[in-house]
Amino acid sequence: MDIGPLRALVLELNADVLGVPVTVTYEDPEIDAITARGIWVTPTTDDYPAGLSGIRRREPRRVLALNVVDFQTVPKGSIIDAAPPGGSSERWRVDGYDRIEADQIRVTVVPDPSS
Amino acid sequence: MSSRRQQILEAIAERLEAIAIDDGYDTDAGAAVHMGQIVELAQNDPDAVISIVMGDENAKFNGGKLIVDLPIEIHAIAKADLDQPYITIEQLLSDAKRAVELEDRTLGGVLPGHLQRLAVRTLPREPGSTTVGVALIYSATYGEQWGTP
Numbered sequence: 109m110d111i112g113p114l115r116a117l118v119l120e121l122n123a124d125v126l127g128v129p130v131t132v133t134y135e136d137p138e139i140d141a142i143t144a145r146g147i148w149v150t151p152t153t154d155d156y157p158a159g160l161s162g163i164r165r166r167e168p169r170r171v172l173a174l175n176v177v178d179f180q181t182v183p184k185g186s187i188i189d190a191a192p193p194g195g196s197s198e199r200w201r202v203d204g205y206d207r208i209e210a211d212q213i214r215v216t217v218v219p220d221p222s223s
Numbered sequence: 224m225s226s227r228r229q230q231i232l233e234a235i236a237e238r239l240e241a242i243a244i245d246d247g248y249d250t251d252a253g254a255a256v257h258m259g260q261i262v263e264l265a266q267n268d269p270d271a272v273i274s275i276v277m278g279d280e281n282a283k284f285n286g287g288k289l290i291v292d293l294p295i296e297i298h299a300i301a302k303a304d305l306d307q308p309y310i311t312i313e314q315l316l317s318d319a320k321r322a323v324e325l326e327d328r329t330l331g332g333v334l335p336g337h338l339q340r341l342a343v344r345t346l347p348r349e350p351g352s353t354t355v356g357v358a359l360i361y362s363a364t365y366g367e368q369w370g371t372p
Contacts, residue, residue, distance in 0.1 A: 155263075156354040157346035162274035162298035163262040169351040201305070204350025216351040221305040 119175055119211060123147060130172065131189040132179055144178035148193050149206070149214060171206040173214045182215050199223035226372035227333065228293065231363050232258055232275060234330035235295060235323060239273050242318045249314035252299055253322070264300075266353075271301035271315065278360070282367070289367040294341065297323070300356040308348040308355050316343065316357045323361065334363055 127145030134141070151168035172190060174182060188200045200217035207214040225233070242253030252271035262274045278294030297319055303311040320340075328337035339362045346356035 154352070156349060156352040157300065157356040158349070159344070159346050160274075160298045160300065160356050160358060161261065162276035162296065163257070163264070163272060163300055163356075165264040165266070165268070165300055165352075165354045167266055167352055167354065171351075218305060218351060218353060 116177070116211065123175060128191050128193075130174065132174075132182055133187040133189070134183065135185045135187075142179055144175070146175075146188075146190060147173040148190075149173055169206075170200070170217050171214050172200070172217055173212055176209075176211050176213055179213065182213055187220055188215075188217060227291075227365055227367065228277065228280075228372065230333045231293065231295065231330060232277065234333050235297070235361075236275060238322045238325065239275070239297065239319065242273075242322050248318045248321065250301055250318050252301065252315065252318055271299065273297060273299045273319070289369060291363075291365055291367050293363045293365075295361045295363060297359045297361070298356065299358075300354050302353050303348045303355040305348070305353065312345050312347070312355045312357060315355070316345065316359070319357065319359050323359070330363075335365055338363055 123145040127147045129143060130146035131141055131143040149171040151170050153166050154169050155164040156167055172188065182202055184202050186202045188202065189197055190200065191197045199220040201220045202215045203218045204216040205214065206216050236256050236258055239256045240253045242248045242250060244251050250271040252273050255269045255272040257274045262272060264272060276296040276298055278296055281292045282289045299315050299319055301311050301315050330338060340359065341362050342360040344358040348355050
C-alpha cells in the first residue's frame with residue numbers, strides 16, 4: 109500500500125491547522141521569495157557550547173518544519189519571516205538543519221542579526 | 224587563614240574581574256566571574272561570563288615537602304557575532320590572556336615560581352546557538368607542607 113499520498117495529506121492538514129505563514133527570502137536575488145505555511149517544532153533546550161564543564165548557556169534550539177512541496181530548497185543563510193508561537197512576525201536566519209526528509213525539511217534558525 | 228589554593232584562585236579572579244570595555248578590553252566578561260560552581264545561564268543572562276574551574280591537583284613528595292601542580296581552568300563564554308563568531312572567540316581569548324598574564328607571574332607573591340599557561344581551547348558556535356566559548360588552562364606549582372595547605 110502506498111502511503112505517500114496519505115502522508116502528503118497529513119502534512120498539508122498539519123500545516124493548515126498548526127502552521128504559521130512563512131516567507132523565505134533567498135540570498136540569491138535571482139530567486140523569488142516564497143510564502144507558504146510552516147510549523148514550529150517544540151524547541152529543545154540545549155547547553156552551549158558543548159565541552160566546557162564550568163559554564164554553559166541553555167538556549168532553545170528553534171526548528172521550523174517546511175514542506176518540500178512548498179520550499180524545494182532552503183539554503184543556509186536564507187531569511188525567514190515567521191511569527192513564533194504566540195508572537196508577532198519576526199525575522200530569522202536559517203542556521204542549520206534538524207532533519208531532512210523526502211517531503212519535509214526542518215531548519216534550525218536563529219534570530220536574524222541584521223533585523 | 225586561607226589556603227594557598229584559595230589565594231591563587233582569588234588572585235586570578237581579581238585579575239579577570241578587571242575585564243571591562245571601559246578599561247580597554249573587548250568584552251565585559253569581568254563583570255561576572257564565578258568560582259566553585261557550574262554556571263548555568265539563560266538567554267537573557269549577561270552576554271560574556273567567566274567561570275574558574277580548579278583542575279585535579281597532583282602532588283609528589285620531594286625532600287619532605289609536597290610539590291603541588293595545580294591546573295586552573297578559565298572557562299569563558301560570550302554571545303557571538305553571528306556573522307563573524309570567530310571575532311568574538313578571539314576577543315574573549317585575548318581579554319582573558321591580557322587580564323591574567325600580567326608581568327607579575329607570581330600572583331602577587333602567592334607563587335614561589337611563575338604561573339604557566341598550558342593550553343588554550345576554543346569552542347565555535349553551533350547551529351541554532353548564539354554562544355561561543357574559550358578555555359584557558361594555566362598551571363601553578365608550589366611547595367606545601369604536609370597538613371598545611
